[in-house]
Amino acid sequence: MSLPALARGEAPSVPFLDLDPALGGGLREAILADVGRLLESHAYTNGPQVSAFERAFAHFVGTRACVGVASGLDALRLALIAAGIERGDEVIVPASTFVATLEAVTQAGGRPVVVDVTEADYNMDVAAAGAAVGRRTRFLLPVHLYGQLADLRGLDAVADPAGLGIVEDACQAHGARRDGLVAGGAGLAAAFSFYPGKNLGAMGDAGALVTDDAGLAERVRALREHGQRAKYRHEHEGWTSRLDTVQAVVLLRKLPLLDGWNEQRRAAARLYAQGLAGLGDLRLPPVPAGSEPVWHLYVVRTSRRDDLAAFLAEQRIGTGLHYPVPPHLSPAYSGLGYGKGAFPVAEALSEELLSLPMFPGISETQVEAVVDAVAEFFRRG
Numbered sequence: 001m002s003l004p005a006l007a008r009g010e011a012p013s014v015p016f017l018d019l020d021p022a023l024g025g026g027l028r029e030a031i032l033a034d035v036g037r038l039l040e041s042h043a044y045t046n047g048p049q050v051s052a053f054e055r056a057f058a059h060f061v062g063t064r065a066c067v068g069v070a071s072g073l074d075a076l077r078l079a080l081i082a083a084g085i086e087r088g089d090e091v092i093v094p095a096s097t098f099v100a101t102l103e104a105v106t107q108a109g110g111r112p113v114v115v116d117v118t119e120a121d122y123n124m125d126v127a128a129a130g131a132a133v134g135r136r137t138r139f140l141l142p143v144h145l146y147g148q149l150a151d152l153r154g155l156d157a158v159a160d161p162a163g164l165g166i167v168e169d170a171c172q173a174h175g176a177r178r179d180g181l182v183a184g185g186a187g188l189a190a191a192f193s194f195y196p197g198k199n200l201g202a203m204g205d206a207g208a209l210v211t212d213d214a215g216l217a218e219r220v221r222a223l224r225e226h227g228q229r230a231k232y233r234h235e236h237e238g239w240t241s242r243l244d245t246v247q248a249v250v251l252l253r254k255l256p257l258l259d260g261w262n263e264q265r266r267a268a269a270r271l272y273a274q275g276l277a278g279l280g281d282l283r284l285p286p287v288p289a290g291s292e293p294v295w296h297l298y299v300v301r302t303s304r305r306d307d308l309a310a311f312l313a314e315q316r317i318g319t320g321l322h323y324p325v326p327p328h329l330s331p332a333y334s335g336l337g338y339g340k341g342a343f344p345v346a347e348a349l350s351e352e353l354l355s356l357p358m359f360p361g362i363s364e365t366q367v368e369a370v371v372d373a374v375a376e377f378f379r380r381g
């Protein structure tokens with residue numbers, strides 16, 4: 001699959017993220033028509049499109065059940081609660097992640113136990129996870145960061161003998177595969193986010209939990225709606241955390257396009273890998289054998305990250321930092337008691353990674369403009 005080529009001319013400005021191209025090909029009109037019909041049915045919550053999307057997304061991942069919720073964070077938090085987490089239970093999380101991974105654990109009453117990530121895939125280090133298992137450990141919570149699966153087979157070999165559940169944070173990995181496994185299909189349950197910039201994005205906040213465990217799915221269905229299984233029968237305290245019908249309408253239209261969008265991300269990643277090889281101290285994102293990432297982000301690594309970002313900004317090329325402060329060094333989690341130096345790989349990544357423009361519909365010309373600008377930066381020394 002190749003990318004749309006633009007006419008050659010002056011170097012284009014390249015935004016870090018552009019959500020416009022993906023709305024082409026009639027998608028914008030189709031969504032508007034569906035939303036117009038929703039304004040006639042007024043089925044704003046629990047509309048039939050919600051269960052239709054749940055069925056379609058369960059099919060996409062290959063799980064028995066999917067429960068739509070209000071955000072990726074809610075999917076993670078409700079997964080842990082429905083899986084029976086108890087106050088003070090320990091959940092092993094990677095040191096390099098978006099902060100929501102830790103929020104889910106603490107808000108579910110658990111205690112995050114942070115372990116470092118590995119240079120091999122920037123995800124949870126299997127050996128470190130194994131070493132962190134203790135008497136109170138209940139779950140491993142690997143994150144498939146930047147669209148690449150963590151080593152789930154390795155983590156399963158840690159979790160299984162210890163009787164731990166694996167809950168996957170698949171919020172950046174819709175459609176990613178590795179070693180015959182698919183994101184969201186290997187653990188006890190998995191959480192997806194449909195925040196607008198994710199590989200599958202809604203028109204606002206939305207998320208989903210997937211699982212093969214019908215009982216767990218039923219508990220989350222109750223928890224997302226005031227703890228009720230039938231109207232006004234409240235068995236447990238719950239939340240208002242439904243997937244809005246309008247978001248389900250958007251997601252239903254977009255899901256059939258997701259594989260094609262992921263292919264466009266892969267094509268852009270291939271061009272980046274070809275064009276950026278061997279420049280200065282620049283390191284490309286690691287991809288272990290057997291891994292098929294979906295490139296939610298394309299992160300390059302250099303000791304001169306901040307200078308490179310500033311140079312690219314001058315060339316009208318947008319970049320992002322994911323993430324400049326690892327959760328364990330954020331004031332929000334100072335209570336966990338980890339200091340600087342606790343997780344050297346994650347801390348180095350937070351200082352050295354730069355996210356380059358990556359989105360479905362990014363043109364070959366745009367990728368080449370980024371490659372040329374990065375090459376120019378290193379040429380100038």
Ligand SMILES: *Cc1c(COP(=O)(O)O)cnc(C)c1O
Nearest residue numbers: 071072073098100171172193195
């Ligand atoms: C986006 C994201 C979340 C949370 O998703 P929201 O929908 O914003 O709540 C959790 N974990 C990771 C790794 C994410 O990227």
